[in-house]
Amino acid sequence: MTTTAMTAVTATTDERDVYDVIVAGAGPVGLFLGGELRLGGARVLVVERLAEVDETIKAGSINVPSAVALYRRGLLPELTAVWEAARERMQAFARTRSGTGTRSGTGTGTGTGTGTGTGMIRIPPKFAGHFAGMMLDPDLFDASDPAWADAGPAAEAGLGVPQAELERVLARHADRLGVEVRRGVELAGFEADDAGVTVRLVAAEGGGEAEEVRARWLVGCDGGRSTVRKTAGFDFPGTEPEITGYQALVELTGAERLGTGWNTTDTGTYAHGPFPGRILVVEFDGPPADRWAPVTAGELQAALRRVSGVPEVTVGAVRTATRFTDNARQVPDYRKGRVLLAGDAAHVHSPFGGQGLNLGLGDAMNLGWKLAAVATGRAPESLLDSYTAERHPIGAWVLDWTRAQIAVMRPDRHARALRRVVDDLARTTAGTTYLVERISGIWQRYDLPGDHPLTGASAPDLALSDGTRLGDHLHTGQALLLDLADDPALRSQAEGHPLTVLTVTCPDRPALKGLLVRPDGFVAWAAGTEGGAGLKAALGH
CATH class of the missing domain: 3.30.70.2450 (Alpha-Beta Plaits)
Known part of the structure; x- marks a missing residue:
């Protein structure tokens, strides 16, 4: 992470002066997204009005x-x-x-x-x-x-x-990846066109000239009162506190x-x-x-x-x-032209259940590789349509999950009666298991094409025959094709695609012959037979 002093410059169309992505907000979501974009090869600038990590007590756990x-x-x-x-x-x-x-x-x-x-x-x-x-x-x-x-x-x-400690960990991660972060800098406005976004930055403490910076894309990770969301004109429907x-x-x-x-x-x-x-x-x-x-x-x-x-x-x-408060709102679409939203900028709700930070980190993991691929010309813009399609349903669930908790916390007699019923259910194995699985997020998956039960799920952290685990091979943020049957036909289909191919076996899953894992760790394709049927379509998706 490079901290850069702000200087007054004039916007230019010189490609060397154009960022692929500007991220507004260097909280955990913005920092994590910045890292994901760098792993995908994008030139990214993260701007943050606060000079230091915000020590305000907020989230306290991750799912x-x-x-x-x-x-x-x-x-x-x-x-x-x-x-x-x-x-x-x-x-x-x-x-x-x-x-x-x-x-x-x-x-x-x-x-x-x-x-x-x-x-x-x-x-x-x-x-x-x-x-x-x-x-x-x-x-x-x-x-x-x-x-x-x-x-x-x-x-x-x-x-x-604690959220502040997580932010420090992610700041160090961004630093190691070479993410450019400017603190003490506030996004004052922007104009978007078909080719990109011109962002106006000012010193957060006031004074000095405004700086105009050009980027192909802008992502608002600037919280529930998001300047990016308001300036871009996103709708933000929901329920009152x-x-x-x-x-x-x-x-x-x-x-x-x-x-x-x-x-x-x-x-x-x-x-x-x-x-x-x-x-x-x-x-x-x-x-x-x-x-x-x-x-x-x-x-x-x-x-x-x-x-x-x-x-x-x-x-x-x-x-x-x-x-x-329990103000609960969500934008209907996480993208508006060249502007996208992630984290609290896209959805707000009460903190009960500790879902907000986790929801934002999931947004960043999902969006990072897709936007990097689009911004660097390796994928069409249509790939970004899957960001809202995959993340919006999970966000909507979180809003309802927090609303349900408010409903049983009210002090009126009807709510207290309902609370006693829920409390009784929560004291059973079935009730506890249901609630824990929902709270933990272990249920989350995406609706992807394919018949294999692993398709669309978070990839299992397989113990591989070379002594590694699947997660060890995802540090670089590249897609991963596991050839678990030493199948030349499978490997040939991967030629020319930006991914890592690993030929190993998995003793614990002998029936699994191949696995295509997206950069965010979700399974795009899986097969129980050799030959790689359906892999080409998944690589195109």
């Missing part, structure tokens, strides 16, 4: 598709180290809370794998997750679905990775009677832990008057006291705090 995607790019060791450090902090908090706290209403745990609701905290070896604050028991989970084994070591990681929520890291005193983990009361929901001073509070009295105003200690304290019913709890210094 299976995200862990698998990052594993396929060689990032699992770094992320595992971050998770181990986080676990140590959780264990330290657990020791301070043993034997204290109370349980209010239904639902236990913290959403990061801790909590019993009685003050005795257990850090389970596997994280099952929660639905609307109802903690799921990992001992009830049935992991017999082959998709869990196919996910490989990433499925075992259980990565509780009905809650005010806070998440913060603060100094707390008088917190001995606060319930540990998730707690549901007559006035709302709150969570305490799994780290010292971490609180989350939700009230169902409508959205805030000004969501973006600074969050004060007094505001947090008043909300926590109202919801918890603990009048002596006091909020001191605020380290980091944010408001959130």
Whole structure:
């Protein structure tokens, strides 16, 4: 990652001065997308108004598709180290809370794998997750679905990775790949035409001349209030918010009677832990008057006291705090001419279930190789149609998943009655397994042509005869053709295509003869017979 000082220049049509892609936003989604574009050979510029990583407390974990995607790019060791450090902090908090706290209403745990609701905290070896604050028991989970084994070591990681730490990991990844990132620079506007986009950049602190930069494509990864989305005129339909929520890291005193983990009361929901001073509070009295105003200690304290019913709890210094709502919206199409959207710029929703960051990383993984191929002239623009076709349904599911959680968190009698029913179901093996599989994202696949059951699924992390795993061969971001039957007819069809061909065997899958894996790790073609029937069509797709 090269940090470049901004200078005033004039837009030019000289090819040497034209980026293939400009990405607005250097959060996790923008940085990951920048890396994917570089792996695909694109010249990319990522611009970010913040001079440093945003330390505001946000997402705290990544799901299976995200862990698998990052594993396929060689990032699992770094992320595992971050998770181990986080676990140590959780264990330290657990020791301070043993034997204290109370349980209010239904639902236990913290959403990061801790909590019993009685003050005795257990850090389970596997994280099952929660639905609307109802903690799921990992001992009830049935992991017999082959998709869990196919996910490989990433499925075992259980990565509780704070968003700021993930951003640092992805920044280092982008640096190693040579992604150009300019911080302290804000996108002020742009004009798109049939050939590309002219982007106006200004210093985020104000002053100085505007800079015009030309690119063939522009991607907005600039969050829920996306300037790119608004300027391009994307529709953004959805449902209005009905809650005010806070998440913060603060100094707390008088917190001995606060319930540990998730707690549901007559006035709302709150969570305490799994780290010292971490609180989350939700009230169902409508959205805030000004969501973006600074969050004060007094505001947090008043909300926590109202919801918890603990009048002596006091909020001191605020380290980091944010408001959130359940505003749920999604653009109908992720592309408008030369402009595309990813992450929160394309879809917003409440944070319950920890889906937002993961949804954005999935967008980046899906879009990166496609846009790189189009921008560098290796694929037609029609390839970009598959971006919306594949990612929009998953985004729509996430919006409904978060809406469902809000529905059973409401404090009215009808919602509480429904919550008790859901809680009963969640305490069964079938209920826990269903919820965990949905939360984890293990179910996600794309509708691709072909009859083989692996087609459209995330590729299984096969243990290969040369001692490697399939994921080891995806670090470069190239498509991969596995010839598992030493089949010359199969290999001949791959000639002239930009992919890696690997002839090996897979002792665990003797019936599998060939596998074509896209750069994002999804299976474009699979066969149980030799000869490569259908491979040419998949290579063209």
